[in-house]
Amino acid sequence: MRFSQKQSSKLPQVDLIPMLNVMMGILAFFVMITMSLGSEKLIDVQLPADQPDNAPSPLPSDPFIVELVGENLVQLNGQPVEVDALKGQMADYLSRNPENIVFVLPSQDLPYEQVMQFLGEMRSVGGNRVSLAIEE
Template identity: 85%
Template sequence: MRFSQRQSSKLPQIDLIPMLNVMMGILAFFVMITMSLGSEKLIDVQLPAEQQDNTPPPLPTDPFIVQLVGENQVQLNGQPIEVEALKGQMETYLGRNPENIVFLLPGQDLPYEQVMQFLGDMRSVGGDRVSLAIEE
């Protein structure tokens, strides 16, 4: 059986427009992701040095414990309080004694981003004297 071979001197044409559209879309995607990841705020978390003895430091006599219960639901030592009033209370508490520490106790079911955002807001008022606490 013989097949006739066609000899075509004409080269096939390749349409580059769809490929360029896909490449530009991918490039735009990566540019947007890069720009959005670069604008995130980072919170400096300083871990304590390893202690030889396992005795925790003594708690202050009048602890300032802020509980983050839900979104914009805050409690100060078990009593509900507004966020703006909390900032004023923090400034007063931290101004009384330079050794005082404010503890933030977040709820277990809260998103990580929300807790870190609130911790950052508290650190804008109290600086490094604001600590994230955990319940045991």
């Protein structure tokens, strides 16, 4: 018993619409990621120059140390202070002492984003004379 073989002369057709849907979805994904990553603000951080003898620079006689203890909890030289009052005191300090620097000392338990936002607020008042400090 022989089976008859029918040969089809038609070529198989490729449906392009599902492939185009997938490609447009991927394109939309990358456009959205690019737009969201491009809108972040950056804070310019300038690292100090290397000191040959590795000796730390001496603190001024009246240092201005701002401790970021918790969310919206700020201390100035160990005393609690409001952020708005701190900005005024910092402007006065920097105008009286043109060579001194304001040190911001954050708690290590705070999230990085909160520390950078606070540092940005302080830099809006003091410019490049506000420095992020760490405890050893």
